[in-house]
Amino acid sequence: VQGAISCMEPHTGKVRVMVGGRDFTESQFNRAVQSRRQPGSAFKPIIYAAALDRGMSPGTLILDAPYVSERNPDDEAWKPKNYSEECFGPTLLRTALAESRNVVTVKILREIGVDYAIQYARKMGIESHLYPDLSLALGSSGLSLLEITRAYAVFANGGNLVKPLFIERVLDRNGE
Numbered sequence: 001v002q003g004a005i006s007c008m009e010p011h012t013g014k015v016r017v018m019v020g021g022r023d024f025t026e027s028q029f030n031r032a033v034q035s036r037r038q039p040g041s042a043f044k045p046i047i048y049a050a051a052l053d054r055g056m057s058p059g060t061l062i063l064d065a066p067y068v069s070e071r072n073p074d075d076e077a078w079k080p081k082n083y084s085e086e087c088f089g090p091t092l093l094r095t096a097l098a099e100s101r102n103v104v105t106v107k108i109l110r111e112i113g114v115d116y117a118i119q120y121a122r123k124m125g126i127e128s129h130l131y132p133d134l135s136l137a138l139g140s141s142g143l144s145l146l147e148i149t150r151a152y153a154v155f156a157n158g159g160n161l162v163k164p165l166f167i168e169r170v171l172d173r174n175g176e
Contacts (some may be wrong), residue, residue: 004031006145010153015163036128036142041100043139046151047109048097050120052091054112057092062104065089069134080106080138102138109137125150125161 007017018031029035052058064087069078080101082088097105109117117137118130126148131139148165154161 002027002031003109004035004145006032006149008149008153008164009162010162011163013150013153014148014168015166018166026076032145034144036144037059039139039143039148041139043141043143043149044100044105044137045155046121046124047105047112047117047125047154048093049124051093051108051112053120054116056108056112058092060093062092062093062096062107063089064091064096064101064104067106068105079133080134091108096174105120105137106134109134120135121151123161 002021004021005017005019006015008015017029018032020032020034021027034035064082066087067080071077080102083100084147087103088101091101091104093104093108095101096108114132114134118132121130126143128141128143128147128171130136133140150161150164
């Protein structure tokens with residue numbers, strides 16, 4: 001079993017902790033920066049932030065009801081569901097975010113536009129390829145841990161994006 005962790009100061013970008021795996025002698029693959037994983041619901045705050053900047057408010061009502069996409073070339077329709085597999089009717093944007101409602105998030109992405117959401121994610125430091133479809137709302141595109149950490153730092157830093165800083169200084173054995 002392997003894992004990764006990344007912690008950075010949101011105001012300075014100083015990376016305070018980065019662990020890319022359990023044992024470097026077993027694997028030199030740094031899972032914190034080299035691995036791409038689907039963030040799932042961890043991507044939703046980026047969609048909601050984009051919606052707020054696009055003019056929605058925490059009090060915007062969105063209907064949490066079944067959604068069926070248009071058919072794709074393979075003649076399949078996509079039917080996203082909430083984790084509970086229930087729909088809850090008219091839902092405030094803030095409630096949908098707090099309760100991580102999948103269907104509402106997909107409808108919000110559809111309303112604000114996939115291209116807009118991708119451009120917004122880029123402004124938050126996401127550099128990986130993002131699939132330009134509604135599944136983006138559910139975190140279907142692979143990101144590195146450092147990317148999602150950097151994007152979350154934007155929230156804590158009043159909307160300002162910082163570059164990760166890995167090395168502050170280099171000293172020799174004499175402290176020079």
